[in-house]
Amino acid sequence: MYKYDLYDQAMVDARVAEFRDQARRRLxxxxxxxxxxxxxxxNGLYLQLHAYMLRVAIPYGTLDSRQLEMLADIAxxxxxxxxxxxxxxxxxxxWIRLEDAADILADLAKVEMHAIQTSGNCIxxxxxxHFAGAAADEVVDPRPYAELxxxxxxxxxxxxxxxxxxxxxxxxxxxxxxxxxLHDIGVRIVKRANDSGGEVGAQFYAGGGMGRTPMIAPLxxxxxxxxxxxxxxxxxxxVYNRYGRRDNKYKAxxxxxxxELGAAEYTRQVEEEFAHLLSxxxxxxxxxxxxxxxxxxxxxxxxxxxTVDRSDPDFALWVDRNTxxxxxxxxxxxxxxxKPAGGIPGDATAEQMRVVARLAxxxxxxxxxxxxxxxxxxxxxxxxxxxxxxxxxxxxxxAAPNMDTIEDIIACPGLDYCSLANARSxxxxxxxxxxxxxxxxxxxxxxxxxKISGCINACGHHHAGHIGILGVDKKGVENYxxxxxxxxxxDVSLAKITGPGFDEDGVIAAVEKVTDVYLASRAEGExxxxxxxxxxxxxxxxxxxx
Amino acid sequence: MAEDIGTSPxxxxxRFREDEIVDHGTVTVDACCDQTNATAVRIEPGDDARLLxxxxxxxxxxxxxxxxxxxxxxxxxxxILREAGYTGELRAVGDVGVDQLSHMRxxxxxxxxxxxxxxxxxxxxxxxxxxNVYQRAADARRTIADKRHEA
Numbered sequence: 001m002y003k004y005d006l007y008d009q010a011m012v013d014a015r016v017a018e019f020r021d022q023a024r025r026r027l028x029x030x031x032x033x034x035x036x037x038x039x040x041x042x043n044g045l046y047l048q049l050h051a052y053m054l055r056v057a058i059p060y061g062t063l064d065s066r067q068l069e070m071l072a073d074i075a076x077x078x079x080x081x082x083x084x085x086x087x088x089x090x091x092x093x094x095w096i097r098l099e100d101a102a103d104i105l106a107d108l109a110k111v112e113m114h115a116i117q118t119s120g121n122c123i124x125x126x127x128x129x130h131f132a133g134a135a136a137d138e139v140v141d142p143r144p145y146a147e148l149x150x151x152x153x154x155x156x157x158x159x160x161x162x163x164x165x166x167x168x169x170x171x172x173x174x175x176x177x178x179x180x181x182l183h184d185i186g187v188r189i190v191k192r193a194n195d196s197g198g199e200v201g202a203q204f205y206a207g208g209g210m211g212r213t214p215m216i217a218p219l220x221x222x223x224x225x226x227x228x229x230x231x232x233x234x235x236x237x238x239v240y241n242r243y244g245r246r247d248n249k250y251k252a253x254x255x256x257x258x259x260e261l262g263a264a265e266y267t268r269q270v271e272e273e274f275a276h277l278l279s280x281x282x283x284x285x286x287x288x289x290x291x292x293x294x295x296x297x298x299x300x301x302x303x304x305x306x307t308v309d310r311s312d313p314d315f316a317l318w319v320d321r322n323t324x325x326x327x328x329x330x331x332x333x334x335x336x337x338x339k340p341a342g343g344i345p346g347d348a349t350a351e352q353m354r355v356v357a358r359l360a361x362x363x364x365x366x367x368x369x370x371x372x373x374x375x376x377x378x379x380x381x382x383x384x385x386x387x388x389x390x391x392x393x394x395x396x397x398x399a400a401p402n403m404d405t406i407e408d409i410i411a412c413p414g415l416d417y418c419s420l421a422n423a424r425s426x427x428x429x430x431x432x433x434x435x436x437x438x439x440x441x442x443x444x445x446x447x448x449x450x451k452i453s454g455c456i457n458a459c460g461h462h463h464a465g466h467i468g469i470l471g472v473d474k475k476g477v478e479n480y481x482x483x484x485x486x487x488x489x490x491d492v493s494l495a496k497i498t499g500p501g502f503d504e505d506g507v508i509a510a511v512e513k514v515t516d517v518y519l520a521s522r523a524e525g526e527x528x529x530x531x532x533x534x535x536x537x538x539x540x541x542x543x544x545x546x
Numbered sequence: 547m548a549e550d551i552g553t554s555p556x557x558x559x560x561r562f563r564e565d566e567i568v569d570h571g572t573v574t575v576d577a578c579c580d581q582t583n584a585t586a587v588r589i590e591p592g593d594d595a596r597l598l599x600x601x602x603x604x605x606x607x608x609x610x611x612x613x614x615x616x617x618x619x620x621x622x623x624x625x626i627l628r629e630a631g632y633t634g635e636l637r638a639v640g641d642v643g644v645d646q647l648s649h650m651r652x653x654x655x656x657x658x659x660x661x662x663x664x665x666x667x668x669x670x671x672x673x674x675x676x677x678n679v680y681q682r683a684a685d686a687r688r689t690i691a692d693k694r695h696e697a
Binding site for chain 2: 005007008010011014018021022025030031035038039121151152154155156157158159160161162238241242246276280281282283284285287288291
């Protein structure tokens with residue numbers, strides 16, 4: 001994985017010093033809260049309902065054991081002994097004191113980490129495929145391209161006061177495990193045939209997003225030669241910075257600009273700017289990508305057994321559910337579920353983080369990933385070691401065999417933490433996963449992605465859930481709208497609302513009814529989403545409201 | 547003659563140029579495009595900086611106004627002018643704070659007339675925030691990647 005050189009380290013250290021200085025000026029009254037707010041936000045520091053929240057960047061979701069151990073230490077030293085992994089592969093701490101923030105940033109800098117641009121109206125942490133570098137189906141490892149973008153987007157002088165936040169995802173497979181087309185810019189690294197056996201380039205999608213106006217990003221360029229990758233991104237951002245709406249914060253995301261101009265006109269403007277920027281020369285030297293890519297060379301995989309002993313049914317179930325095919329046939333990627341039935345999605349205690357860090361060091365070439373589904377991942381586990389890994393996870397309460405099942409719920413922090421929320425998300429997620437685990441239905445239903453947001457900002461991705469739940473405030477009472485048919489994957493689609501909302505008990509019953517309809521109607525091999533797409537909304541509505 | 551809407555030389559707090567400071571009447575972008583003798587112009591956030599490109603030779607001062615520091619359109623306007631070869635004074639005016647200085651400098655601003663005078667020491671530190679930079683921009687600084695790969 002990527003290691004800082006002296007330059008990268010100096011940039012992060014400079015940022016810590018700058019933040020200390022800003023905090024000092026705030027305390028001395030030289031900065032008003034209005035002036036300080038965007039500065040602290042650009043260092044990931046939010047003011048929540050009860051305390052400050054600090055969001056730490058985990059670039060493209062990759063980290064090593066030393067870094068996860070530091071995250072555990074921070075959880076203990078400055079928070080309440082746990083952290084929360086997010087849908088953009090970051091971690092956030094919910095109980096931070098402003099006075100400690102600069103010290104935490106300094107601790108992070110010791111292990112090549114930071115909270116730069118995890119908030120604010122700037123280019124946010126670049127996310128990627130959590131199976132990057134491991135998946136059998138990838139064209140190349142997307143992370144060198146994401147790292148190139150990380151450097152380009154860090155402290156970008158022109159794009160620090162954009163109309164609104166800006167999220168970029170980079171993948172390199174036909175499979176989309178990063179909700180790529182629901183980002184402001186989505187990039188897919190591709191190869192096209194040429195005389196020398198394949199030229200690498202980037203497909204650009206622009207104007208996707210969730211929030212109150214969900215949009216799927218249209219393709220705006222199907223091949224940008226890789227030597228122009230950063231230049232094209234710069235063109236996309238410049239057009240947005242100049243023409244994105246600033247009169248209304250709810251219409252300020254790039255999706256509104258692309259929608260109002262039309263994808264063709266936005267693309268025309270980008271292409272014009274791109275041609276201009278090519279003449280200016282903003283691309284990093286070609287050798288830089290090669291330098292970065294060398295950091296992501298494959299570890300030294302060795303041959304070994306390709307199957308496991310399935311005599312223990314709990315282990316066999318976990319292997320079936322929570323492992324993913326690796327490009328080397330003696331390895332798999334192993335998902336560490338942070339979704340125990342009845343638990344808080346994405347939360348991990350300091351102790352659990354240390355267990356995972358130890359396993360990564362021992363069994364996964366010291367590499368770890370944070371998944372956009374709020375789980376952790378050991379990317380490279382020898383099949384021969386799987387039982388040992390599972391046993392250790394099981395002992396730490398981290399072996400729930402539920403990846404992509406209805407228990408693997410994405411949920412925002414909701415009204416328990418967030419000052420924007422209208423309704424609680426976490427207790428609902430806890431009750432639903434508990435209910436399905438108790439009734440044994442989880443495994444019967446199979447793949448079913450349930451996503452819960454506590455307000456229309458959609459941090460819980462409800463638009464992209466096979467089943468989505470949106471919490472709203474209805475005359476002072478929490479009310480939950482149900483929607484069906486969304487997907488964040490390569491078959492991306494936006495969920496549709498079933499009808500009138502439900503109270504908390506009602507929406508749990510509604511989720512069960514919806515799975516009843518599926519089980520009664522499914523054809524061989526169909527996932528919930530496939531059945532919904534085949535039979536449509538009516539049978540579900542009938543069951544819910546008929 | 548259009549009304550002078552610009553800042554005066556004594557409002558300029560920081561200037562990174564050796565040439566004589568100009569004290570000409572500053573006009574709007576519209577007026578500048580209509581008026582063949584204007585030598586100083588002020589760009590507002592909604593103005594298209596590219597309208598000025600035909601007139602760069604005769605301009606000695608371009609002011610870019612930041613009515614609110616968090617409206618970043620002026621950063622693009624500045625780079626666009628520099629990329630087109632503008633070499634005259636580029637002055638950031640309005641709600642310009644310490645924490646905007648280093649990025650503004652990188653985008654090509656070489657003069658600053660903040661609404662509220664800034665603490666000199668804080669500003670000096672801010673201008674020097676970044677010993678190295680990741681991106682190519684309007685200031686022709688060699689980037690970190692350039693340095694990594696120099697022969």
